[in-house]
Structures are given as C-alpha cells and as structure tokens.
Amino acid sequence: MIMKFRFLGGADTVGRMGMTMADEEKTILVEYGMSPTKPPEYPIVPPRIDHLLLTHCHLDHCGMVPAICARDNCEVFTTPLSAEISEIMLYDSLKIAIAEGYNEPYTSDDVERTMDLVVPFTFKDTIELGKTDVTLHSAGHIPGAAMFEFKRDTSTLYTGDLHTADQKLVLGAKPVKCENLIIEGTYGGRNHPPRDESIKAFIAKIDEVIDRGGTVIVPCFAVGRTQEIMLVLKDLGYEMWVDGMGRSVTGLFLNYPEYLRDPRAMRAARKTFREVKNASMRKHASKGQIIVTTGGMLDGGPVLEYLRLFKDNPKNAILLVGYQAEDTNGRLLVETGSIVLDGVMVKVECEVRKFDFSAHAGQDEIVEFAKKCKPENIVLMHSETREMFLEDLQDYNVILPELGKEFELDV
Ligand SMILES: [Zn+2]
Numbered sequence: 001m002i003m004k005f006r007f008l009g010g011a012d013t014v015g016r017m018g019m020t021m022a023d024e025e026k027t028i029l030v031e032y033g034m035s036p037t038k039p040p041e042y043p044i045v046p047p048r049i050d051h052l053l054l055t056h057c058h059l060d061h062c063g064m065v066p067a068i069c070a071r072d073n074c075e076v077f078t079t080p081l082s083a084e085i086s087e088i089m090l091y092d093s094l095k096i097a098i099a100e101g102y103n104e105p106y107t108s109d110d111v112e113r114t115m116d117l118v119v120p121f122t123f124k125d126t127i128e129l130g131k132t133d134v135t136l137h138s139a140g141h142i143p144g145a146a147m148f149e150f151k152r153d154t155s156t157l158y159t160g161d162l163h164t165a166d167q168k169l170v171l172g173a174k175p176v177k178c179e180n181l182i183i184e185g186t187y188g189g190r191n192h193p194p195r196d197e198s199i200k201a202f203i204a205k206i207d208e209v210i211d212r213g214g215t216v217i218v219p220c221f222a223v224g225r226t227q228e229i230m231l232v233l234k235d236l237g238y239e240m241w242v243d244g245m246g247r248s249v250t251g252l253f254l255n256y257p258e259y260l261r262d263p264r265a266m267r268a269a270r271k272t273f274r275e276v277k278n279a280s281m282r283k284h285a286s287k288g289q290i291i292v293t294t295g296g297m298l299d300g301g302p303v304l305e306y307l308r309l310f311k312d313n314p315k316n317a318i319l320l321v322g323y324q325a326e327d328t329n330g331r332l333l334v335e336t337g338s339i340v341l342d343g344v345m346v347k348v349e350c351e352v353r354k355f356d357f358s359a360h361a362g363q364d365e366i367v368e369f370a371k372k373c374k375p376e377n378i379v380l381m382h383s384e385t386r387e388m389f390l391e392d393l394q395d396y397n398v399i400l401p402e403l404g405k406e407f408e409l410d411v
C-alpha cells in the first residue's frame with residue numbers, strides 16, 4: 001500500500017518538526033513543533049488532520065500541537081509523561097511569546113483543549129488508526145520519548161529524537177526490524193566521546209574549581225539534562241542546589257518511575273540536592289558549591305541571576321552541558337567570552353568549559369542502529385548534515401526529503 005509523506009518542517013533543519021502521512025482515507029500528523037528562535041519559526045500548515053502522534057515533549061516536536069488540535073479537534077497519541085511535560089512547556093512557550101511581543105500561535109484555552117484530547121499510550125502498546133497499527137517503543141532520548149512503528153503490509157519506524165547509548169536517566173533505544181526507517185541525524189558527521197570519559201572530565205573540573213574556592217554553575221535544559229546531571233553528581237558530597245523549571249520536571253519524572261532507568265537513583269539524587277523554591281532562597285543557594293539551574297542556553301530563567309553574581313570571579317566556572325543554538329547567550333559566551341545581561345554586553349571573567357552529555361546518537365551510532373533495523377529505505381530528517389550519512393548508508397535507498405515536497409513509501 002502506497003502512502004504519501006510530506007515534511008512540514010524539520011527535514012533538513014533541527015527544529016519545527018512536522019510530518020504528514022496520508023492515504024485516501026486519513027491524514028496522520030507526526031509531531032508539530034516550533035523553533036524557539038527570535039522570532040519563533042513554525043512548520044507549514046497542514047490540511048485537515050485525523051490523528052496526531054507526538055514522540056516527546058521538547059518544543060521542536062510539540063510546540064505547535066495546540067494549533068492543530070484546536071483547529072481539527074483531533075486526538076493526540078503520546079505517553080502520559082510526554083503529555084504532562086508538554087503541557088508545562090506549551091504554557092511556558094506561550095508566556096515567552098507574550099513577554100517578547102511575538103504573535104501567539106494559539107491560546108491557553110487551546111492548550112487546555114489539547115490536553116483533553118490526549119490519548120495516553122505506552123511502550124509496547126499498539127493502537128489502530130484506520131488501516132495502520134501503531135506500536136510505541138522507547139527512543140532512549142529522554143524519559144517518555146517514543147519511536148513509532150507503523151504496521152500495514154510492511155512496517156515503517158519513525159524514531160523522533162534518538163539515543164542508542166545508555167544514559168543514567170534512560171537506557172538506549174533498541175533497533176526495530178522495518179522496511180522503511182525514518183531516522184533523525186542531528187549529529188551527522190560527528191561522534192560523541194564515550195559517556196564515561198565526559199563524566200570523568202566533568203567531575204575532575206568540578207573538583208578543581210571547588211578546590212580553588214570557586215563555585216560551579218551548570219546551566220541545564222529543564223527536561224532531561226537537569227536530571228541526568230543530578231544523577232552524575234549525586235554522590236560527590238558537595239553542597240549542591242537545583243533551581244528553575246528543571247526542579248519541577250524532576251518531580252514529574254518521579255511520578256512516572258516506569259519511564260526511568262533507575263527511579264531509586266533519581267529519588268536519591270533529588271535528596272542530595274537542595275531546592276530553590278522561591279527567589280529569596282537564591283541567596284542561600286549562592287553560598288553553595290554547585291548550582292544546577294535552568295536555562296540551558298543562558299537565555300532566560302534563574303541562570304541569569306547566578307551569572308550576574310559569579311561571572312566576575314575567575315575562580316568560578318560555568319560548565320556547559322548542552323547544545324548552544326545560534327543567536328543564544330550560550331553560543332555568544334562560547335564564541336566571544338561575553339554575554340548579554342539586561343540588554344548590555346558584558347565580559348565573563350570566570351572559567352567556561354563545555355562537556356558532551358548529548359541525548360542524541362552520534363553518526364556511528366545512527367549508522368549501526370539503521371543497519372540493525374535492516375530496512376530497504378532510509379529517510380533522514382532532523383539534521384543539517386544529512387549528506388554525511390550517504391557514504392556509510394550506500395547499500396540502502398536513502399531519501400533526503402525536502403521541505404513541503406511529497407514522497408511515497410510502500411507501507
Ligand atoms: Zn528532543
């Protein structure tokens with residue numbers, strides 16, 4: 001059976017994901033995100049949608065879901081954990097749009113309606129959408145993140161964001177045998193150092209900074225990275241604080257222990273960190289030795305308060321553990337040693353280091369995973385460097401879809 005596929009965004013970019021798959025009966029939308037750039041960027045608007053499938057709660061995948069659900073009143077299939085965190089992310093993104101003076105692409109009523117339309121399903125569950133059966137598998141990216149296996153005459157796997165190596169928070173994804181593999185390629189042309197090495201170097205740097213009397217600031221994304229770093233640091237015995245949205249997300253993760261690799265370790269990590277529950281507690285946190293705080297790209301959130309306090313003393317250190325997108329304060333810091341605080345460019349005198357704790361598979365991991373799925377066709381998406389895979393995948397029919405252009409797969 002032939003189905004028509006179309007990327008509405010996120011084919012040759014990392015951000016604003018959206019893909020439709022359609023037969024004469026139904027149109028399924030897989031993810032509908034946004035790029036939180038300035039101004040934000042959105043995917044192409046699709047025709048009427050019958051069902052929406054969401055892999056996980058990062059804004060580049062879920063950020064525009066309410067615009068479609070409010071329009072078409074379609075159900076959203078996702079894990080209950082992804083649904084709960086998406087809700088927080090969507091309200092937060094709406095708040096940012098209002099604060100920055102951008103058009104709101106949907107209302108808070110639309111978010112509420114979307115949440116009412118969520119049909120929770122979980123790993124190994126199968127649902128029927130018309131003539132297509134959909135089974136959920138763990139994507140190994142963050143807790144609750146799913147891959148979709150579509151079964152009809154043959155099978156098609158859509159990975160969403162994927163990691164194949166084990167992290168402390170979640171185990172790596174396992175290959176699923178399929179005919180068509182639609183796979184992300186964020187790290188085309190690049191590989192990660194082994195996670196153990198990153199952890200060792202990260203902890204050695206922390207010991208060094210604290211030995212010289214400095215304070216360590218670890219800016220983190222709220223969902224996933226904050227908790228991975230808490231797990232890495234939990235046994236160090238330093239005075240450690242956690243601040244920002246990452247703190248509440250940890251609580252949500254613990255409400256769904258089935259999505260965590262080791263819920264006991266997560267509970268233990270949470271106990272070893274002191275929590276900044278209101279603004280006045282920040283002055284206590286500032287006397288601590290390590291502060292893990294939202295936001296990961298230094299563009300907002302409590303991290304700015306800490307930067308203000310700690311940036312001038314060379315004994316202190318800012319340890320970056322996440323991706324720094326273009327036009328963010330984090331990228332500016334890495335490239336120029338300065339950041340923008342209250343609209344003014346200021347020099348950062350403390351030490352700045354980067355460590356690789358990526359939640360995406362590297363080039364070799366993607367290739368290995370793809371080969372183990374034994375597909376005929378491989379569709380590469382979510383990547384600015386897709387050509388880097390062509391040589392390694394030359395035995396397969398590789399498709400590099402273009403934005404808005406239809407292609408067909410036998411499904
Ligand atoms: Zn993601």
Ligand SMILES: [Zn+2]
Nearest residue numbers: 058060061161
């Ligand atoms: Zn993504």
